[in-house]
Amino acid sequence: MSGTITPVTMPKFGLAMTEGKLASWSVKPGATVKAGQEIADIETSKITNGYESPAEGILRRQVASEGDTLPVGALLGVLAPESVSDEDIDAFVKKFNEEFSSGEESAAGESAPQRKTVAVGDLDLSVLESGADHGGVPVLLIHGFGGDLTNWMLNQPALAETHRVIAFDLPGHGESTKDVGDGTPAGFAATIAKLIAELGTDRVHVVGHSLGGAIALELAGAHGDTVASLTLIDPAGLGTDINMTFINGYIEADRRKTLEPVIQYLVHDKSLVTRAMVENIIRFKRLDGVVKGLRTIADVSFPDGKQGFPLRSVLEAYKGPVQVLWGEDDEILSVSGADGLPASVKVTRYPATGHMPQLEKSSEVNRAVSSFIG
C-alpha cells in the first residue's frame, strides 16, 4: 500500500442520486483512518448517510468543504500514507479534477435503472429492477407502512451486484396506484404473488421490512413455493405491540414541524432525519388517496392499538430458510418480537439501531442478506 494515493469521492447512495452535499467531515485532516471507518456525512435529497472510508490511510486533504454540493464521483478528499509528498498529492488533486470535469458529462449520461409501471389487475405498480439476471433466484424487496421502494436505496445497488433485485411500491404507496384494497397484509401478499408472475419469475428471495415483513410472511404462508427464503427486517406479525403514536402521527401530521418528531421514531440516530426526508413524506401524503389508504391499512392492521395479525404460525409451516434482523432500539416494533422464534430461524440484533437497520446499518444488512441467500 505504501505510496498509493486513494481518492475519496462523492458516493452514490441509491440509483437516482446524481449529487450530494458534504454535510460534515467526521475526521480531521491528518487523521489515520481504517477502511470502513465513517469519515464523512453525506446528505442527499432523500437521506443523510455516513460515508465509510474506501481504504486505510491518512486523510491528507479535505478537498471539499462542509456544505459543498457536488456531483457523484467528485473528489472529496485524499487518502495516502505519510510517505507520499505534498507535491504528489497536489498533482493528484489537480489531475483528478481535470479528468473529472472533462468526464463529468459522459458519466452523467450513464443510464441508471429506471422505474417502470407494471399492471397487476386494476393496479399500476411502480417497480425498480436492477442487477443482471445471473441465473439465480431474484430478490424481492417489500417496504413497510408509509414507505416506498427508495427505503432500499442503500441496499438494492449492493444486492444487485450478484442478483436481479426487484423493489416496488406497495399499493397506496410511492408511485403506485393509491388503492389499498382491504388493506390487509394478506391482500397485499395476493397482489405481490401476481406481480411476481407478471415479472416472469416464479421464485424469489423475499426481504420484507416492518409491515412488509408481515406481508412477506403472508406470502410465504399462501405461496410457500414462490418464496425461496425469507429475510424479515424489524417485521410486523411476530409480536403484538405497535407504536400507535407513530402510526397515527404519520397519518395525521401534515406539517414538517409536527411530522419530524414522528419520523424520528424510525431511527436510533435522530440526526438521520433530514428536512428533505420529512419533506418527501409530506409530499407523498399530499397525493390524492394516500391518507385514506394509510388509514385503511392502519385500521385493519392495528385494531385497538395492537397488531391484528399474528403470523408466527407461518414460521412453523414454511419450509424455506428464514432470518430475522432487528434493531435493538426499534421504537415502532419492539425487538422482543424476535424472542422465542423457532430454532431454525437465524436472528441478528443490531445494537444502537432503530426500526430501519437497512438504512442505519446498511452494510451489515447487505452482508447479512447476501450471505443468507448465497
Add this chain to the structure above:
Amino acid sequence: MSRKSFRQSINEALRQEMRRDPRVILMGEDVAGGRGGTSGVKDAWGGVLGVTKGLLTEFGEDRVLDTPITEASYIGAAAGAAATGLRPVAELMFVDFVGCCLDQIMNQAAKFRYMFGGKARTPLVIRAMYGAGFNAAAQHSQALYPLFTHIPGLKVVVPSSPYEAKGLLIEAIRDDDPVIFLENKVMYDDEEDVPDDPYTIPFGEANLTREGDDVTIVAFGRMVKFANEAADRLAKDGISCTVIDPRTTSPLDTGTILDCVADTGRLVIVDESSPRCNLATDVAALVAEEAFDALKAPIRRVCPPHTPVPFATVLENLYVPNTEKIVAAVRSVASYRMKEEA
C-alpha cells in the same frame, strides 16, 4: 414522478381536475384559440403561452370555452356560473387586465357569501400571469397580488415552483371560495420533479425552503427563487437564512412568519409588487406589531421602485428585485447593531 415545467404542471392540474369533476370548466381569451378562424385549426394557441394546450381536444368545446375579449362579461360569467353549480377556471391572461373586470371580482364574487349571509358558495378560480422580466412593459408586467389580497372574500395564491403550482392549483379548484391564482410568466419553463398523481397543498401554510439562524427572508412567487439563491450564497459567508415562501398571500401564514422572526430576530421581505401597500408592508406591519421584542435590527424590504414597470431591458433589470439586492439587504440587517450594543 417526472420532470415537469411550470407550464406542464398547470396543464396537468387542470387536466386531472377536469377528468375528476365534470363541473370544472375553463374559459378565457384563446384558452383554445382558433375558433372562427379561416383555417379551421382548433386549439390554435392553447392559451397565449400554451399553458392550456390540448385540453380542448380532450374535453371539447363545451368545457373549454374561448371567450370574446370582454373581461367584464366572462369573469362575471365565471362568478355567476360558480354560484350556480359549476366550478369554472377563468383565465384572465395578463393580470393587468383586471382593470376591465375588477367589479366582477371585487364587488360580486368576493362578496357573495358575506352579503348573502353565508348562503352562497363561489368555487371560482381566476388564473392570470403576472410579473416583470419579459419586456412586456407597464400594462403587461405588474405583480398585482396585493390588490387581491386587500379584498376580503378572495384567496390569493402565488406559487413559486412547478411542484407548488400543481398542488396549489388543484387545491384552488377544489376550494369553495373564489381564488386568484397568479403565475409568474417568466417561470413557465422552470422545471423540477413533480408527481404524476394529483395532490393538493393546503392554503395558508408557508413553506420553509431554507432554515437558518441569522436572518428570516420572506419572499413571494418568483422571488422565492432569488431568496434561495441569496441564502445559499450567504451561507458560504457564514450567514444562515430561513426562507419563507408563504404560498398564499390570503390566507397568510402569519404564525410561521412570527415563529421564524422570533428565532432569527432579523427580517428581510422580498416582494415583486409595487412598494406601497404591498405584501412587504403588510408583513412588516405584522412583525412590528406582534414581534417587536424579537427584532435585533430594522426590517428591510426588497421591492421595486414606485414606478410603472419599464420596457427597456436595462431599466427592467433595475426594476425587479434580484439575488444581489437580497444579499445586500440581508448583510445590512445581519451586521446591524442596536445603539446600546454599539
Add this chain to the structure above:
Amino acid sequence: MQIARDILLRSYRSMRTIREFEERLHVEFATGEIPGFVHLYCGEEASGVGVCAHLTDTDTIASTHRGHGHCIAKGVGVDGMMAEIYGRQTGVCRGKGGSMHIADLSLGMLGANGIVGGGPPLICGAALSHKTLKDGAVAIAFYGDGASNEGSTLESLNLATVWNLPAVFVVEDNGYGEATGSSYACAGNQKDRAAGFGMPYFECDGNDFFSVYQTAGEAISHARNGNGPAMVHVHLARWYGHFEGDAMTYRAEGEVAELRADHDCLVNFRRRVTEAGLLEAAALDDVDMAVKDAVEAAVVAAKAAPLPVEDDLLKDVYVSY
C-alpha cells in the same frame, strides 16, 4: 291568451305584496328606523311578476339595486326580507346584506345588486351553468335603462349570443338613471342594440301584467328552447325617487300623480280580470287583506327581531379560511 286561474291569483298576490311591502317601507323609512339605502319598486310590479310567472326555482334571476320586487316575484318571503332591511339577525342575509343584496340561491335568486350593470355578466354564467348541466332552465337579467349603457351589460349581450346561452335580458326602462333621464343618457334605442347583437327583441307595456306576461313568455320560450338569448324591453315608471329621500326635483309636477291615477298595474289587472270574469273582486279583496296582514306581521317581527352580534361580523367571509 289563456292564463290559469292559479297563475293569475298568484301573480296578483305577488304584485300586491310588492306594492304593500314598498309602500310600507316608504312610511317606515321616514321614521328613521331603517338604516342605509332603500330603492323602491312601486309602480313596476307587473314587470318582475309578469316575467317570473314563467319561472321555477331552477331558473335563475339577477336583480338590481331596486330589487325587492324581483325577490318577491321569485318567491323570497317578506318576513326574511323585511328583517334584512331592518338589519336583523333573522334577515334573509342575516343582516349582512341589507336592501341591496337580498338573495336566495335556493330559489334561483342570484341577488339584488348594488352595482349598476353587475347582474348581466352573472346571468351569462348562470345561463352557462344551466346549459352545461342541461337542467332545462333559463337565466334572466333584470336591469334598468341606466345599466343598459354599462359596458358590462353590452359585453354580456355579446357573450350570451356568442355562447348561445339560455339567457333573457329584461330592460326595465323607467325613464331615469338616478336623476338623469334616459332620453339624455341612452343613445340610439334598445331595439337596435338587440339587433346589433343579433338577438330577438321584444317590447311590452310594464303597466300591464298581461302585456309583460305574454311577451316575456315568448322571449323565455325562445331561450329555453336552445335558440339563444333574447331581450325584453319593458316600458314602465317608478313612483318614488331613485332612493328614499330623493326629492325628485328633476321630475315634472304631477308626473307621478298621473302615473298613480292612470297607469297603476294593480288597478289595470283588477279591472281586466273582473271584467273578463277571470277572477272575482272578492277573491282579490281577500288577497289584499291577507297581504296587508302579512306585511304588517313582517314589520312587527322585524322590529322585534334580534340584532346581529359581534360574532356575526367575522362569519361567512369564506367557506373556509
